[in-house]
Amino acid sequence: MKIGIAGNGKIVREMIGAAKTVAGISIEAICSRAQSKAKAEKIAQECNISKVYTDYQKMLSDSDIDFIYVAVSNNVHYQYTKQALEAGKNVICEKPFTVKASETEELIQIAKDKHLFLFEAITVIYAPNYQYIKDNLKEIGTLHYVHANYAQYSSRYDKYLNKEVTPAFSPESAGGALYDLNIYNLHFIVGIFGMPKNIIYRANLGFNGIDTSGTALLDYDGFTVVCSAAKDSESVSGIVFQGEKGYMRLEGATNECALIRVNKKGETEKIVSKERYNHRMINEFIAFEQMFKQQDYKTCYENLDHSMMVMKVLEQARESGNLEF
Numbered sequence: 153m154k155i156g157i158a159g160n161g162k163i164v165r166e167m168i169g170a171a172k173t174v175a176g177i178s179i180e181a182i183c184s185r186a187q188s189k190a191k192a193e194k195i196a197q198e199c200n201i202s203k204v205y206t207d208y209q210k211m212l213s214d215s216d217i218d219f220i221y222v223a224v225s226n227n228v229h230y231q232y233t234k235q236a237l238e239a240g241k242n243v244i245c246e247k248p249f250t251v252k253a254s255e256t257e258e259l260i261q262i263a264k265d266k267h268l269f270l271f272e273a274i275t276v277i278y279a280p281n282y283q284y285i286k287d288n289l290k291e292i293g294t295l296h297y298v299h300a301n302y303a304q305y306s307s308r309y310d311k312y313l314n315k316e317v318t319p320a321f322s323p324e325s326a327g328g329a330l331y332d333l334n335i336y337n338l339h340f341i342v343g344i345f346g347m348p349k350n351i352i353y354r355a356n357l358g359f360n361g362i363d364t365s366g367t368a369l370l371d372y373d374g375f376t377v378v379c380s381a382a383k384d385s386e387s388v389s390g391i392v393f394q395g396e397k398g399y400m401r402l403e404g405a406t407n408e409c410a411l412i413r414v415n416k417k418g419e420t421e422k423i424v425s426k427e428r429y430n431h432r433m434i435n436e437f438i439a440f441e442q443m444f445k446q447q448d449y450k451t452c453y454e455n456l457d458h459s460m461m462v463m464k465v466l467e468q469a470r471e472s473g474n475l476e477f
């Protein structure tokens with residue numbers, strides 16, 4: 153799996169560190185807009201990447217590359233991914249897939265038509281602890297309440313308060329708490345329970361109309377799920393599943409899926425900590441490499457069906473929260 157990276161931001165360094173630990177993956181090139189060439193050059197130098205591009209089309213015509221990792225701001229995921237697929241490259245696209253559900257639908261169709269791999273870089277669905285909860289949730293009996301909360305005071309929020317808007321807080325870049333953090337809760341919940349019957353989103357809007365935090369309510373048969381996320385305040389993050397026979401709690405940030413506590417009536421607490429690597433992105437890159445090596449389009453396209461469902465939920469939440477992008 154020979155990867156060319158589009159982007160030079162915070163996640164790119166993390167991805168390089170994680171992907172480099174996976175056998176079978178190499179990073180061939182990095183591409184940045186001309187105005188930010190220096191940032192890409194610095195990453196290339198520090199991370200030992202041999203090629204730096206400032207022209208995306210040139211990177212797309214590089215025959216040493218078979219995958220593009222799209223790690224630019226959310227509003228340009230669609231454009232970058234579409235161009236890559238049309239150039240015959242497989243793509244790993246950062247979360248959230250696109251701004252609109254119809255864009256994701258179109259990308260999936262192009263990938264299928266061209267028989268290419270298309271992965272959403274979403275840690276959650278590749279985490280062993282997510283799979284554990286999915287497989288074992290029935291142990292706690294009939295569910296009545298689920299609450300997911302991912303609250304992390306953003307390293308960019310102080311700038312935002314000083315009216316310096318980074319992509320993570322910009323409506324033009326499709327940033328905000330729903331698209332940046334609550335997306336992880338939605339992947340987790342939709343991955344387990346499927347499409348909700350009804351979705352509403354109530355946002356706390358900042359001075360530029362971005363949701364700095366907010367809560368989505370997802371109605372399922374017999375129970376409601378609360379999905380909250382905050383970039384403007386810190387709290388205890390996690391997901392609680394409450395059933396008639398007990399409760400299960402995923403501890404910590406939803407994208408980490410670090411630890412599960414299972415408490416069943418009359419039993420001592422069970423702690424589950426399935427195999428984890430020292431970076432949350434390693435599991436997903438192992439899975440991508442395996443699917444590519446085994447030419448496992450079936451799993452890839454099943455995961456795309458899941459991403460598509462999440463995009464529909466995300467879009468309904470955005471519309472219900474009156475977010476202006």
Ligand SMILES: NC(=O)C1=CN([C@@H]2O[C@H](COP(=O)(O)OP(=O)(O)OC[C@H]3O[C@@H](n4cnc5c(N)ncnc54)[C@H](OP(=O)(O)O)[C@@H]3O)[C@@H](O)[C@H]2O)C=CC1
Nearest residue numbers: 159160161162163185188223224225226228246247248319
């Ligand atoms: N999987 C994970 O754990 C994480 C995923 N992410 C995702 O990664 C992506 C990038 O986030 P992050 O690295 O934090 O963002 P940064 O704000 O650090 O970087 C933004 C990147 O987007 C580029 N960019 C911004 N606007 C445009 C544009 N109009 N056209 C082309 N490129 C543009 C910037 O390039 P330039 O320098 O030229 O402006 C820069 O490379 C997001 O989609 C985010 O959701 C982020 C963090 C964690």
Ligand SMILES: O=C1CO[C@H](CO)[C@@H](O)[C@@H]1O
Nearest residue numbers: 247304306320332333407
């Ligand atoms: O996806 C993400 C996960 O964590 C980050 C914070 O550390 C977020 O900012 C980010 O966009």
